[in-house]
Amino acid sequence: MKKFKAGLFGLGVVGSGVYKALQQNGKYGISIEKIAVKNIDKKRDLELPNGILTTAAVEILDNTDLDIIIELINDPEEAFSIVKKAFKKGKSVVSANKKMVALYHKEILELREKHGVKFFYEGAVCGSVPILRLLDQHYKSDQVNSIKAIANGTCNFILSKMVSENQGYDLALKDAQDLGFAELDPYSDVSGEDTRFKLSIMIYHAFGLFIHPNEIPLQGINYLDENIKDFAQKHHLKIKLIGEAQEVNGKITAKVEPQLVNESHDFYNIENEYNGILVDAVFAGEQFVKGKGAGSFPTALAVLSNLKDLKYDLAVAKIAKKEIKSYSKNSKTEIYFIAGFNDNFNFQGLEVLNKEEGYILAKGQFDYLEELKKGNPDLYWVQLSENIFEELVNQEALI
Incomplete structure (x- = not known):
């Protein structure tokens, strides 16, 4: 040969x-x-x-x-x-x-x-996890409903240190930099930008639609403080930066934001520099893959795999002549942990479910929170599912 x-x-x-x-x-x-x-x-x-x-x-x-x-x-x-x-x-x-x-x-x-x-x-995308190959080949005969991903090892490392080891954000970031998981300028990672780039790529392979990353709503982890760390620890939850996209009636929505997950979630045990991807499809149902998303050899493995693809003349997916799906801005109302606001913060436009010193739990929309952030630069939000909120209410964990 x-x-x-x-x-x-x-x-x-x-x-x-x-x-x-x-x-x-x-x-x-x-x-x-x-x-x-x-x-x-x-x-x-x-x-x-x-x-x-x-x-x-x-x-x-x-x-x-x-x-x-x-x-x-x-x-x-x-x-x-x-x-x-x-x-x-x-x-x-x-x-x-x-x-x-x-x-x-x-x-x-x-x-x-x-x-x-x-x-x-x-x-x-995602280092050693062959997600593009899976989407192109394994799911080629299926129809993807949604894809959710922990796609940035730096953020996941920082969040693991904050919740599991009780470190503050700044110390967790320094540890990530000392170990080579974060750059001296970590903005692309901690702002969620890196995850957004990867999500944009995965959307094409999952749904056949090109979406420029700047069109995807974004909230990173660089504003997180003691309020969310204490809340997560108190209720045995973990914080994960998740990029997600889903299709509903031919419309694709997408976003990147930190989310709270409990021990029943596949992402709960994805720690440190590991990545995880959860794909839901019509025939296959939910399937979950994980692997190292950062480092020399995990990413090199993906490159080497592609070199073998070239050597053995593996076919590549063709561009669809016509995009049959379209992109729609996410306008879903969800429950959020919201903190980082000042004393004059106006809660109008949010359905406040619980209010504590330094934070609130409220129903709202991502784009509305983006507007609020313009006047409150330290504002941040972390999404939590209705199931988690209901569990906290049932356990009388919320006043």
């Missing part, structure tokens, strides 16, 4: 994992011939052949001996430029850049078809 030659862009955490795996295991039949980096002189924990590193992208893109391009850099704009140029050269691409894919999803897949190449990006 032919041995494939690849060019690699980026030698960070994931890129190093991919390179090490290919060097240590010849079963993949793929060799990395050239690696493009920003700084050749940077110290790296890798043994690299002389001359394999370059700062010139053209040394890879114009190399006619290379069969595959592996794109693993951070900058979405630069990554998109690399992908477009690779396609024009007739080269197939494997990427793990969720921001690039989410922002340019439809355009990338259209260019892929135009140039007759392949583009795989399993590593862009």
